[in-house]
Every structure is written in structure tokens, then in C-alpha cells.
Amino acid sequence: MGIPPRRIPRYLFASLLAGCATNPATGKSEISLVSESQEIALGEQTAAAARTSLGDYPDSAVQRYVHALGARLAATTERPSLPWNYEVVDDPEVNAFAAPGGKVFVTRGILPYLGSEAELAGVLGHESGHVTARHTAQQITRQQLFGVGLIGASILSPQVGQAAGAIQQGLGLLFLSYSRGNEAQADELGFRYMRRLNYDPREMSKTFETLGRVENLSGGGKVPTWAATHPDPGDRLQKAEQRAAAVPAESLRTATVNRDAYLRVIDGIVFGVNPRQGYFEGGRFNHPDLRFRMDFPAGWQTQNQADAVLAVSPQNDAVVQLSLGGSESPDALLQKFAQQQGVQTGSAQRTSVNGLSAVTATFQAQDQQNNQLAGRVMYLSYNGTSYQLLGYSSSTKYGGYSGAIDQSMRSFAQLTDQAALGKQPVHLSLVRLSRAMTVDDFYRQYPSTVRLEVIAAINGVPLGGTLPAGTMAKRVQ
Numbered sequence: 001m002g003i004p005p006r007r008i009p010r011y012l013f014a015s016l017l018a019g020c021a022t023n024p025a026t027g028k029s030e031i032s033l034v035s036e037s038q039e040i041a042l043g044e045q046t047a048a049a050a051r052t053s054l055g056d057y058p059d060s061a062v063q064r065y066v067h068a069l070g071a072r073l074a075a076t077t078e079r080p081s082l083p084w085n086y087e088v089v090d091d092p093e094v095n096a097f098a099a100p101g102g103k104v105f106v107t108r109g110i111l112p113y114l115g116s117e118a119e120l121a122g123v124l125g126h127e128s129g130h131v132t133a134r135h136t137a138q139q140i141t142r143q144q145l146f147g148v149g150l151i152g153a154s155i156l157s158p159q160v161g162q163a164a165g166a167i168q169q170g171l172g173l174l175f176l177s178y179s180r181g182n183e184a185q186a187d188e189l190g191f192r193y194m195r196r197l198n199y200d201p202r203e204m205s206k207t208f209e210t211l212g213r214v215e216n217l218s219g220g221g222k223v224p225t226w227a228a229t230h231p232d233p234g235d236r237l238q239k240a241e242q243r244a245a246a247v248p249a250e251s252l253r254t255a256t257v258n259r260d261a262y263l264r265v266i267d268g269i270v271f272g273v274n275p276r277q278g279y280f281e282g283g284r285f286n287h288p289d290l291r292f293r294m295d296f297p298a299g300w301q302t303q304n305q306a307d308a309v310l311a312v313s314p315q316n317d318a319v320v321q322l323s324l325g326g327s328e329s330p331d332a333l334l335q336k337f338a339q340q341q342g343v344q345t346g347s348a349q350r351t352s353v354n355g356l357s358a359v360t361a362t363f364q365a366q367d368q369q370n371n372q373l374a375g376r377v378m379y380l381s382y383n384g385t386s387y388q389l390l391g392y393s394s395s396t397k398y399g400g401y402s403g404a405i406d407q408s409m410r411s412f413a414q415l416t417d418q419a420a421l422g423k424q425p426v427h428l429s430l431v432r433l434s435r436a437m438t439v440d441d442f443y444r445q446y447p448s449t450v451r452l453e454v455i456a457a458i459n460g461v462p463l464g465g466t467l468p469a470g471t472m473a474k475r476v477q
Contacts, residue, residue: 024078025133025189036101039137040083043101047085050105054089055306057108057270062088065265069117070104070124076196077132077189086124090306092273094214098127100136111266112428112474113210115460117258118203121194129189135182187236191243200255201244206460208237213457263472267430271450271476275423278304285309285322286420292382293420295411296320297404311408318393318401320408325386330359330379333386337377342366345377354413356380364395374398378409387412426450426476428458436469448476 057063070086082102091107098104104127106120114120130136178186191201244252273279278287283296285304296302296311297320303310308323325333331348338345338361346362358380365373375392389412391405392398415421426449437445439456440463448455456463458474467473 023134025129026185036082039134040101042136043083043099043103046099047103047105050089050099050103052307053305054091054107057088057090059088059269062108062111062265062269066106066120066124069121070128072197073121073125073128073193074102076193077128079132082131084128090274090277092271094211096123096127098130098136100131100134102131104128104131108269109272111269112271112458113214114262115206115210115259116203117262118194118199118201118256119207120262121197121199122190122201122204122207125190125193126186127190128193129186130178130182132189133182133185135178135186183236184239187240188243191240195247198251198254198256200252200257201240201247202252203257205237205240205244208240210457210460212237213453213462217451217453217457260472263430263474266428269428270425271428272426274425276425278309279423280304281420283311286415286417286423288415288421288423290383290385291415291421292387293411293413293415293417294322294408296408313393313401317397318405319391320405321388321390322412323388323390325379325388327384328386330357330381330386333379333388334359334361334377337363337379351378353378353380353410356382356412360409363392365392372396376402376405376409380412382412382414429475429477430472431475432472433467433469436466438464438466440464442467442473442475446473446475450476 066088067086071084074080074082074084074086079102084102084104086104086106088111089105089107092109093107094110094113096104096106096110104124106123106127110123111120114123187204191204194201194204247255275286276289278285278290280286280302283298283300283302284293285296285302286293294309296309297313300311300313300320302312308321311320312318328336334345334348337343338348342365344364348359348361351358351360358378360376360378362374362376365375372395373392374395375390375398377391378389379386380389381387389409391401391409393401431442431446433442439459439461440452442459443452443455453463455475456465458476459465459467461467
């Protein structure tokens with residue numbers, strides 16, 4: 001549907017005339033207010049945000065494998081000169097995403113659910129398609145035309161949050177939901193790139209089937225993150241099957257799958273949440289390696305990121321954050337906090353939190369829209385490291401949250417629970433089957449620490465399905 005000229009601000013007409021470009025993936029002319037250099041810059045910002053928030057998965061063999069496969073796919077695209085990079089982030093969610101300019105990520109959480117190198121090629125090809133078709137640039141252009149900001153304002157001011165604004169903007173681009181048309185086009189482009197490297201396109205259908213099983217693991221209540229940020233056009237699986245069926249049979253006979261090679265790479269990968277990096281039990285956050293615990297307000301949404309632990313109120317209008325302060329003393333860190341431009345702190349108060357020396361102060365600041373914030377900051381020293389505890393809301397609402405924020409901060413304590421201290425991650429492992437067996441029989445003979453439904457999903461079969469003889473089956477120990 002065309003846009004009536006009267007709905008476009010006049011000052012944009014010159015930009016529109018100058019911003020017409022040919023989409024490199026489709027060959028079609030389109031309006032774009034984002035240049036390739038701007039795409040690349042946005043991609044760099046977004047990639048930095050992903051690494052800060054999620055962290056890279058610390059397995060060099062897995063990283064090299066994904067990067068090498070991605071580089072081969074990128075070379076077949078219509079934009080091979082972009083600064084492409086493919087990496088694995090240390091996130092247990094089943095997800096994959098792309099930033100503009102050629103930055104593509106998969107989570108370690110999705111890798112156990114894929115069954116072959118061809119499946120991974122399909123996922124990476126799909127994400128590469130979002131980049132080559134400039135889908136993020138299209139979203140930005142569309143929202144600029146209608147005067148709508150792409151990224152919601154951060155509650156953190158630049159003074160209080162320092163780099164948080166850039167990080168949140170980057171993450172906003174990272175987890176942007178694409179349109180159904182974008183998804184269908186990215187599927188088509190992913191198929192194109194897979195075929196250029198002679199991967200078996202039938203493997204992509206298995207990925208969609210597996211994502212459906214992952215959704216069913218939670219009773220349909222929560223879809224995999226990849227599906228949530230990549231809305232299903234409705235016949236995605238069917239179209240994947242149709243594309244594969246149109247490939248000549250002779251070509252399919254020689255197509256690459258590389259199942260065993262892929263499985264050997266992911267053998268031993270951490271499965272699910274890695275408790276050594278900290279984990280939640282209800283509202284309590286335990287960190288076995290750093291040997292501390294902290295209780296966050298009941299009913300608040302929590303998240304353990306690579307650089308901070310966050311809790312957000314149900315109304316999304318208050319935050320409690322725990323992060324590393326560094327090696328400086330609590331007094332020195334509070335002094336630096338108070339010296340930030342735009343921040344006003346109350347008198348510093350020395351206190352003790354469960355036997356730990358701490359210093360705290362209330363503060364006021366402004367967010368990016370000049371709204372007044374109020375909050376409390378606390379620095380405490382534990383095992384030679386200083387921690388920052390930060391709680392804030394708007395000035396008008398802080399009074400209603402101050403009690404919960406103070407109680408949360410004062411719950412920081414040494415972790416002494418031996419069960420929590422000893423909690424270890426579970427890992428994927430492989431079993432070569434000497435005979436065919438149902439997944440139920442496999443689960444009984446080779447027990448796992450996760451449910452039968454999960455084992456069926458990571459092996460790409462339905463409950464009651466059969467695992468063929470001679471194949472490597474996945475379990476979790």
C-alpha cells in the first residue's frame with residue numbers, strides 16, 4: 001500500500017529522493033535513510049552490546065567452527081564485502097539473531113537442538129538474509145518516516161548509566177522483531193545461500209519441527225526466543241518443504257549434511273543455565289564462584305547478564321541492579337559516582353550489611369527525556385572486590401519502592417549453602433547406538449538430568465520416535 005504524500009513531512013522529501021537505493025538481495029528499488037556505513041556502525045554498536053550483555057561462549061573450537069561456516073556462507077551472499085562475523089554468545093535461550101552490517105550471533109542454547117551442520121547453515125543463512133536484504137535499515141527508515149523512535153528511552157541517564165544508553169540501543173536493534181514478509185524473505189535467502197554451498201535444504205525443515213517441539217516443552221506457554229523474534233508467516237515449514245522438493249533428486253543425493261562432524265563439535269557443550277555464572281532460585285540470586293547471594297524484590301522480573309544482575313518492577317518503573325564495582329574501595333567508588341555530571345547525592349552513610357563494610361547514599365538524576373529520577377546507591381567490599389548495588393525509579397514513585405530496594409540491597413551476604421556452592425552445569429554428551437531404539441528406551445538405558453521430552457527434542461524426534469542404529473544420540477549429564 002502506498003503512503004499518501006500528505007503524511008510524509010515536507011522536509012523529508014529531499015531525503016527520500018536522495019535515499020532511493022537498490023536492495024542488494026532483491027534487486028528492487030526502495031527508500032532507505034540508512035547508508036551502508038551507518039549499517040556497519042550500528043552493527044558494531046549492537047555487537048558490543050551483545051557481548052557486554054550476554055558474553056561470548058568460552059569454547060574456541062565451537063567459535064571457530066561457527067565462524068568458519070558463517071564466513072563461507074557470507075562469501076556467497078550479495079554483500080560479501082561487509083565486515084561479516086559469526087559468533088556464539090553464552091546464552092541458554094534457543095535463539096539466533098543478526099545485527100546490521102554483517103554481525104550474526106547464535107546462542108549456545110540453540111546448538112544442542114540442531115542436528116547437523118546443514119541445519120546450522122540454514123539458521124546462519126536465514127540470519128545472513130536479514131543483513132543482505134537490509135531489514136533493520138528498512139525498519140529504521142519506516143519508523144523515521146512516521147516520526148516514531150526505534151528504541152524506547154532508557155530509564156538510566158547517561159550520567160548514571162554511563163554506557164548503558166548505547167548498550168540498550170544496541171540491544172533494541174538486536175532483538176527487533178521482523179515483519180512476516182521479512183521472515184519469509186530471509187527464509188528464501190537462507191535457502192539460496194545453503195544451496196550455493198550444496199547443503200541439503202531438507203535439513204531446514206527439521207529446524208522448524210524442532211522449534212515446534214521446544215515450544216511444546218513448556219505447554220505452548222513460551223515459544224523459543226528465535227520464534228518469538230521471528231514471527232512465523234504461517235506456512236514457513238510448508239514452504240521450506242516445497243523449496244526442498246523442487247531441488248532435483250540428483251542434487252539432493254550429493255547434498256551435504258555433516259551430522260557427525262557437527263555433533264562432535266557440540267559434544268560437551270553446556271546445556272541450559274550455567275549455575276557457576278550465577279543463577280536464580282525464585283527471587284534469590286546465588287553465585288557459587290563468587291560465593292555470594294542476594295534477594296531481589298518478590299514478583300519482579302529478573303535477568304542475569306554478563307555484566308550485571310537486574311530486577312525490574314512489574315510496572316517497569318523501578319530497577320534494582322547488582323554489578324561489579326572493581327578493585328577500588330567503596331568510598332572511592334561512591335565519590336566517583338557523586339562526581340558525575342547531572343548526579344546529586346545525599347550525605348554518604350557508612351553501614352554494615354551482614355557483616356560487610358559498606359557505604360551508601362541517596363541520589364537524584366535525570367533520564368534521557370529530562371525526567372527526574374531518584375534512587376539509592378551502595379558500594380560494599382567482599383572478598384577483595386567492591387560491588388555496586390543500585391536502585392532507582394522516578395522521583396514521584398521512588399518513595400513507594402524505597403523500602404523494597406533497601407531490603408534487597410541489605411540481603412547481600414556470603415553464600416554458605418553447600419548445595420548452592422556445589423551446583424554444577426550439565427553438559428551434552430553423545431552415545432553411538434549399536435541398535436535402533438525408541439527415544440523412551442534410550443532415556444531408560446542412558447539416563448539424563450533433563451526430562452524425556454527435552455531429550456526427544458534435542459534428538460529431533462517426537463515422543464515415541466525411533467533413533468536409528470549407528471547414529472550418535474544426545475543425552476544431558
